[in-house]
Amino acid sequence: MSVTAAKGFRAAGVTAGLKPSGKPDVAVVVNDGPEHVGAAVFTSNRVEAAPVTWSRQVVTDGRVDAVILNSGGANAITGGQGFADTHATAEHLADRLGVSAGDVVVCSTGLIGELLPMPKLLAGADEAVETLSAEGGSAAAEAIMTTDTVAKEAVSTGDGWTVGGMAKGAGMLAPALATMLVVVTTDALIDPTQASEALRAATSVSFDRVDSDGCQSTNDTVLLMASGASGARPDPAQFGAALTEVCTDLAQQLIGDAEGAAHDITIETVHAATLEDALEVGRAIARNNLFKCAIFGQDPNWGRILAALGTTKAAFEPGRLGVCINGIQVCRDGGVGDDRNLVDLTGRDVHIVVDLDAGDETATIWTNDLTHDYVHENSAYST
Amino acid sequence: MSVTAAKGFRAAGVTAGLKPSGKPDVAVVVNDGPEHVGAAVFTSNRVEAAPVTWSRQVVTDGRVDAVILNSGGANAITGGQGFADTHATAEHLADRLGVSAGDVVVCSTGLIGELLPMPKLLAGADEAVETLSAEGGSAAAEAIMTTDTVAKEAVSTGDGWTVGGMAKGAGMLAPALATMLVVVTTDALIDPTQASEALRAATSVSFDRVDSDGCQSTNDTVLLMASGASGARPDPAQFGAALTEVCTDLAQQLIGDAEGAAHDITIETVHAATLEDALEVGRAIARNNLFKCAIFGQDPNWGRILAALGTTKAAFEPGRLGVCINGIQVCRDGGVGDDRNLVDLTGRDVHIVVDLDAGDETATIWTNDLTHDYVHENSAYST
Numbered sequence: 001m002s003v004t005a006a007k008g009f010r011a012a013g014v015t016a017g018l019k020p021s022g023k024p025d026v027a028v029v030v031n032d033g034p035e036h037v038g039a040a041v042f043t044s045n046r047v048e049a050a051p052v053t054w055s056r057q058v059v060t061d062g063r064v065d066a067v068i069l070n071s072g073g074a075n076a077i078t079g080g081q082g083f084a085d086t087h088a089t090a091e092h093l094a095d096r097l098g099v100s101a102g103d104v105v106v107c108s109t110g111l112i113g114e115l116l117p118m119p120k121l122l123a124g125a126d127e128a129v130e131t132l133s134a135e136g137g138s139a140a141a142e143a144i145m146t147t148d149t150v151a152k153e154a155v156s157t158g159d160g161w162t163v164g165g166m167a168k169g170a171g172m173l174a175p176a177l178a179t180m181l182v183v184v185t186t187d188a189l190i191d192p193t194q195a196s197e198a199l200r201a202a203t204s205v206s207f208d209r210v211d212s213d214g215c216q217s218t219n220d221t222v223l224l225m226a227s228g229a230s231g232a233r234p235d236p237a238q239f240g241a242a243l244t245e246v247c248t249d250l251a252q253q254l255i256g257d258a259e260g261a262a263h264d265i266t267i268e269t270v271h272a273a274t275l276e277d278a279l280e281v282g283r284a285i286a287r288n289n290l291f292k293c294a295i296f297g298q299d300p301n302w303g304r305i306l307a308a309l310g311t312t313k314a315a316f317e318p319g320r321l322g323v324c325i326n327g328i329q330v331c332r333d334g335g336v337g338d339d340r341n342l343v344d345l346t347g348r349d350v351h352i353v354v355d356l357d358a359g360d361e362t363a364t365i366w367t368n369d370l371t372h373d374y375v376h377e378n379s380a381y382s383t
Numbered sequence: 384m385s386v387t388a389a390k391g392f393r394a395a396g397v398t399a400g401l402k403p404s405g406k407p408d409v410a411v412v413v414n415d416g417p418e419h420v421g422a423a424v425f426t427s428n429r430v431e432a433a434p435v436t437w438s439r440q441v442v443t444d445g446r447v448d449a450v451i452l453n454s455g456g457a458n459a460i461t462g463g464q465g466f467a468d469t470h471a472t473a474e475h476l477a478d479r480l481g482v483s484a485g486d487v488v489v490c491s492t493g494l495i496g497e498l499l500p501m502p503k504l505l506a507g508a509d510e511a512v513e514t515l516s517a518e519g520g521s522a523a524a525e526a527i528m529t530t531d532t533v534a535k536e537a538v539s540t541g542d543g544w545t546v547g548g549m550a551k552g553a554g555m556l557a558p559a560l561a562t563m564l565v566v567v568t569t570d571a572l573i574d575p576t577q578a579s580e581a582l583r584a585a586t587s588v589s590f591d592r593v594d595s596d597g598c599q600s601t602n603d604t605v606l607l608m609a610s611g612a613s614g615a616r617p618d619p620a621q622f623g624a625a626l627t628e629v630c631t632d633l634a635q636q637l638i639g640d641a642e643g644a645a646h647d648i649t650i651e652t653v654h655a656a657t658l659e660d661a662l663e664v665g666r667a668i669a670r671n672n673l674f675k676c677a678i679f680g681q682d683p684n685w686g687r688i689l690a691a692l693g694t695t696k697a698a699f700e701p702g703r704l705g706v707c708i709n710g711i712q713v714c715r716d717g718g719v720g721d722d723r724n725l726v727d728l729t730g731r732d733v734h735i736v737v738d739l740d741a742g743d744e745t746a747t748i749w750t751n752d753l754t755h756d757y758v759h760e761n762s763a764y765s766t
Contacts, residue, residue, distance in 0.1 A: 374758075
């Protein structure tokens with residue numbers, strides 16, 4: 001159900017013909033109120049796509065009535081025409097829905113550097129509006145997929161209110177943010193400031209801690225819409241926890257479906273002096289191609305973990321480091337630990353613990369291995 | 384001839400049995416003087432191997448009499464025993480050569496986190512000493528290979544003096560420095576300060592601008608030894624130029640033999656506000672796995688170049704960026720340029736020009752594509 005699990009939302013997913021595959025490629029999610037609170041976070045990539053530039057402006061007043069998302073084209077690095085196309089898309093949908101274009105978020109994903117086929121996209125928007133339904137969440141989740149192999153949906157319920165969301169993303173996944181489009185809806189009564197703060201807090205410990213391939217997208221958007229339709233005003237901490245739960249669930253679904261991945265890798269950095277140190281170490285390891293290839297090869301080559309660690313500015317003494325891989329402490333006190341041949345990497349889940357012995361902070365980064373299939377997907381197709 | 388091209392040097396390469404393949408794995412280069420000037424630069428990885436820790440100390444007084452290099456084991460993250468083994472290796476060679484252990488540089492390359500088989504290594508050192516010869520340069524260059532497919536040697540001659548060098552390295556190649564071991568010799572008369580300054584200047588525009596896979600090693604060492612045997616004291620600028628020529632030649636040989644590479648990629652960043660900006664942009668692109676996969680697939684996917692550029696702090700306006708791939712300007716004024724289908728990526732050499740339109744600085748980074756063979760080499764074998 002995802003984005004239509006909460007009351008006050010309708011959604012649709014249709015095939016507009018943007019994708020050569022003929023699969024669904026346009027989704028619309030509408031907030032029917034009574035409230036129309038919106039908040040979003042966007043890519044920190046300085047080369048941002050036209051829809052990101054547009055949508056940043058839309059959310060500044062804390063109101064969002066609807067979002068239209070398309071796969072089959074990123075509308076990134078498309079100059080003035082690209083921005084005009086995004087604007088026209090918002091105007092078109094707003095007109096059909098009887099709302100203001102300034103309250104319509106636009107998201108796009110696909111190949112960079114190509115203009116969108118606007119007649120197809122606008123016809124798709126029309127069809128989506130005609131098929132909007134309170135059961136349309138899954139169709140919307142399907143229509144935003146690119147190289148994803150499965151649709152990603154998650155729901156969490158509170159005391160009389162619900163949070164639900166959908167996500168797409170399988171490559172170009174790296175902090176702040178990954179090539180991901182995420183829409184989360186709730187029928188809880190929350191104000192715009194609370195929505196914005198809760199969303200930032202939730203993304204900082206979920207999507208921001210996913211690093212599939214170290215590559216940051218031009219189009220990332222995480223949108224939260226709140227309808228207030230439940231009439232229930234949740235305790236802020238409980239709402240934040242539910243939102244974080246949905247975001248974390250979706251983030252882990254993204255990593256679980258990362259392009260070509262054969263292992264899901266959790267990198268837990270413990271006893272760091274600061275949270276920033278723990279995150280820097282986790283990301284440095286997550287981005288190390290040699291480490292990622294070793295895990296693909298089921299090779300507990302922990303030297304590559306320490307070589308990656310050594311490139312960071314984190315506080316540590318080399319002689320006090322420890323590394324565990326799936327429960328086997330292969331490195332102890334900065335030297336050789338237990339026999340690396342005891343490590344079992346045949347399963348899909350890999351758990352790395354890096355002990356900096358420098359403080360009390362901990363952070364976890366989720367990543368995946370580097371495989372033949374990743375190279376194949378990203379060399380054989382333009383995405 | 385490489386390290387024995389200059390007068391005053393003898394070298395040897397022997398098989399000590401450190402490599403399971405049975406290929407040569409121990410090299411020795413001796414400076415017979417009359418002068419014994421030495422300078423070196425090392426990895427900036429904070430997790431450095433025992434031989435790096437040892438050799439940093441050796442070169443502080445500007446004197447080096449000999450270097451022993453082994454493949455088949457990195458002696459990295461091997462604790463106190465690893466350092467004791469490096470010390471014992473230097474003592475052993477010094478004893479055989481009648482020099483001080485404090486003037487013997489040690490270099491190791493291979494798997495991290497394993498102790499070296501010392502009896503084999505020391506027996507190899509003995510055999511190398513027995514076979515030292517003024518024609519031994521190529522044998523030494525062969526003995527330091529790991530996943531290299533060819534030995535790397537280069538020579539440049541001045542007015543009565545010569546600079547020659549050898550290098551190994553095929554993976555873990557990233558700035559400051561790559562997994563590379565490099566020995567450069569000269570018979571020019573230079574003092575330790577000149578040697579050190581010239582070496583730093585030469586490596587900063589050669590080895591430091593190679594970025595094969597973004598992964599930094601624990602063992603990188605570039606050593607310069609000067610014998611003064613030519614009796615010629617070169618003009619410092621001419622010497623610097625010859626040293627830079629040898630280092631650049633070796634650096635490009637490293638990229639040309641990078642693990643699994645199918646394309647050699649030159650990334651030239653022009654019109655940058657600062658040299659640092661130009662280098663940051665070049666490296667960000669060189670480390671972008673999606674870009675590297677696209678080039679492997681002969682796909683001129685320039686959006687991935689701009690997405691990588693957008694993650695940097697370099698000065699630029701998105702609307703003024705330009706990108707040329709092999710002479711076709713696929714991006715102009717931050718938007719779509721000429722038809723990407725005009726780009727020919729069938730050849731091995733790829734030349735990317737990124738125009739920031741923000742100043743007058745230029746820098747070039749050399750990298751390679753990300754291929755199935757890279758994944759295979761680094762997943763199927765522990766290196």
